[in-house]
Amino acid sequence: MVTEKYTRILGIGAYGPSRVVTNEQLSQTVDTSDEWIRSRTGILERRFGSDEQSTSDLALEAAQKALAHAGVLPDEIDLVLVATITPDMAFPSTACVLQHKLGLRKVACFDLEAACSGFLYALDVADSMLASGRYKKALVVGAEKMSSIMDWEDRTTCVLFGDGAGAAVLSKEGEGPALVGFYCGADGSNPSLLCQPAGGSALPASSETLSSRKHFLKMNGREIFKSAVRVMESSCRTLLEEHNLELSDVSLIIPHQANMRIVESLSQRLEVPMNKFYCNLERYGNTSAASIPLALNEAVQKKALSDGDLCLLVAFGAGLTWSSTIVRF
Ligand code: UT7
Numbered sequence: 001m002v003t004e005k006y007t008r009i010l011g012i013g014a015y016g017p018s019r020v021v022t023n024e025q026l027s028q029t030v031d032t033s034d035e036w037i038r039s040r041t042g043i044l045e046r047r048f049g050s051d052e053q054s055t056s057d058l059a060l061e062a063a064q065k066a067l068a069h070a071g072v073l074p075d076e077i078d079l080v081l082v083a084t085i086t087p088d089m090a091f092p093s094t095a096c097v098l099q100h101k102l103g104l105r106k107v108a109c110f111d112l113e114a115a116c117s118g119f120l121y122a123l124d125v126a127d128s129m130l131a132s133g134r135y136k137k138a139l140v141v142g143a144e145k146m147s148s149i150m151d152w153e154d155r156t157t158c159v160l161f162g163d164g165a166g167a168a169v170l171s172k173e174g175e176g177p178a179l180v181g182f183y184c185g186a187d188g189s190n191p192s193l194l195c196q197p198a199g200g201s202a203l204p205a206s207s208e209t210l211s212s213r214k215h216f217l218k219m220n221g222r223e224i225f226k227s228a229v230r231v232m233e234s235s236c237r238t239l240l241e242e243h244n245l246e247l248s249d250v251s252l253i254i255p256h257q258a259n260m261r262i263v264e265s266l267s268q269r270l271e272v273p274m275n276k277f278y279c280n281l282e283r284y285g286n287t288s289a290a291s292i293p294l295a296l297n298e299a300v301q302k303k304a305l306s307d308g309d310l311c312l313l314v315a316f317g318a319g320l321t322w323s324s325t326i327v328r329f
């Protein structure tokens with residue numbers, strides 16, 4: 001019989017930039033209103049990094065907190081994964097930049113791009129790499145400077161997103177919440193539903209791509225909304241079924257923080273009351289790959305989870321991608 005040794009979260013940390021922008025402030029430069037944003041999304045304010053801060057700087061703040069929380073020295077880290085769609089630059093990876101800023105040893109570093117599902121994908125990948133025995137302590141980060149790809153002339157997207165970062169130190173050795181189940185999926189049949197069209201090999205940067213604003217995030221909000229609700233429901237059910245668990249076994253669900261109406265629809269479809277969902281999107285907006293670790297960190301700080309509790313993390317994003325993770329506290 002194979003006895004599974006679970007990967008543990010030794011420590012967690014998060015960072016929200018200090019510059020807070022309220023809906024009211026946004027409505028002074030964008031054709032929108034606090035009432036529209038509040039009622040359609042639940043977002044009240046978001047945080048934006050400064051001009052001097054890149055994604056790796058946000059990641060650095062979160063990573064330092066996670067290392068301190070774990071009581072792990074930078075020298076002990078032998079694997080760095082950064083989930084992001086807003087890397088410092090196309091290459092080299094933000095994980096490599098972070099390695100240097102943190103003063104880590106010359107250990108394996110790479111970025112993982114699964115949009116809003118990125119942090120949960122990265123937990124799955126790190127778990128497998130730790131299971132190989134060739135890595136002992138992984139630093140997994142979800143970090144985004146969404147403000148760097150937002151089109152301030154597109155009110156349908158620019159009011160939704162925010163900047164931030166969250167990080168976790170993982171190991172098979174030591175104490176902490178256990179990662180007991182993973183599920184990842186994707187459907188690449190319609191990438192234009194949510195994308196940044198220009199700047200890659202399909203549409204390299206040119207004066208035409210700049211003037212047509214194709215370097216900014218584009219989204220078909222209504223279609224993404226419908227898919228998000230449907231796919232997050234099935235993702236939760238699939239993972240729990242694989243582990244012979246019921247929704248009633250779960251103490252807290254931490255969903256991707258995009259829109260409170262998505263969370264409410266998920267709550268109805270799963271028949272799980274809203275007080276079992278942890279949300280902080282009202283203060284951060286949608287921070288893509290940072291959203292789940294920002295919320296998980298906050299739930300841990302607020303002691304919303306006790307020993308033995310099962311927590312279900314569920315994400316959905318561009319790709320389309322989706323992922324869910326079960327954490328036993
Ligand atoms: O992180 C990846 C996952 N992303 C998501 O999960 C986002 C999913 N989508 C959504 O959250 C919602 O679809 C939105 C919040 C983006 C939009 O909400 P909606 O209820 O689907 O609005 P809509 O797109 O149907 O637009 C309704 C109206 C439109 O006006 P008309 O055509 O009815 O006259 C829009 O032009 O609201 C208008 N509108 C706005 N009005 C004021 C769109 N954006 C704004 C705005 N302020 N910012």
